[in-house]
Amino acid sequence: MMDTDGIFDDLLDENSVFKNKEMLRPSYTPDKLPHRSDQINDIARILVPALRGETPSNILIYGKTGTGKTVAAKHIGRELEKKGEELNVNCSVIYLNCKVVDTQYRVLAHLARHFNKEVPLTGWPTDQVYQEFREVLDNKKRVVTIMLDEIDKIIGKSGDDILYHLSRINQDLKRAKVSIIGISNDLKFTDILDPRIKSSLGEEDIIFPPYNADQLRDILKQRSEPSIKEEAISDEVIPLCAAFAAQEHGDARRALDLLRVSGELAEKEGEKIKEKHVREAQDKIELDRVVEVVKTLPTQSKLVLLCIIKLKQFKDNDLTTGEVYEGYQELCKRTNMETLTQRRVTDLISELDMLGIINAVVVSKGRYGRTKEISLSISADEIKEVLLDDYRLSNLKNYNLSSSNQTKL
DNA sequence: GTTCCACAGGAACTATGGGTAC
């Protein structure tokens, strides 16, 4: 008999700080959305013709991540379908995330399948899928609201055509009526839209502004009451989570993540949630984000990053593009990898900068040229481990860049 | 004021691979 029998019994018996952790996950849609009643009422006012069997105006919803756009849209969608059932009006809402369903063909196929029309994953001409969708949609009287989340992800990716078709589909329909809700993080995405699509799609614009710290506190209170045991949380925790998330452009998702991770850390230590757990959670979330980004970098970017980390071991002040490129060439030779041009490596450095992994500033050193000063903005040790996990880079574990390189530094 | 360095970064192009049309 193994002494690990009943391991789950022990863990289940542990004092948990949570009553229902699921309510703190971003995927959970609450019944009430604090501080979004104006936006919800505006959208509802635009959609109410659907309940009378008329076509609602198309809507574009804008707002940064974590401002409640998707949650609000889904909430309204549910309410609309519920009310439609009560009133015996055939009113349906189809939600699509354009980051996942990201081509014209896939969008149309997804819509057709919603009405039980079988469409192969590939093979049909897009026009045929459109025709099939239109026919199945129009076979009875109904009002359909199509929600296209992250709509900016299909713009310019043959997505202009699908938006053009969908925004004009009502002209080809006899019984059914369609309205479109586009949801975007990018306030400027309509700038690159065809003006014809822009005018028909954006009949109504709704903006979701970022939450401030007070509003985030209300949201956290509302979610924490049913999800965290009252005696398991200190008073300062919610205001601190709200303050941290308010600094990150008022992101409610970040605030909820902070609270959930703080709870998990406190639970692991068998304590109630305190300020220190929030601060630890803040670091953990940031590190997890960076680790995730680094893991999914292309190998060449990983090599550039590893080169920067290795060079920084021997140099206190910032590195220049030239130094990094020299070191990078050496690592390429060592790993038998193809060496990219300096032009390309410059771009990779800029990309790493944009991801917040390194900090690269263009500086002029007068007669000694113009370059980028590069420093790390993350903890080198943890990221180095992640990079060396890549089998193509693993033989660089104990390799130091050549002495000629280091003496120059 | 001019020169010069060490790049930055734009533009135009090619190669490649996956999706789409027929």
Place this chain on the structure above:
DNA sequence: GTACCCATAGTTCCTGTGGAAC
């Protein structure tokens, strides 16, 4: 099955640039 389209990654070529040195 094949031709075509398009996005992405990368290259080559080029002009532009801030400021120390002269």
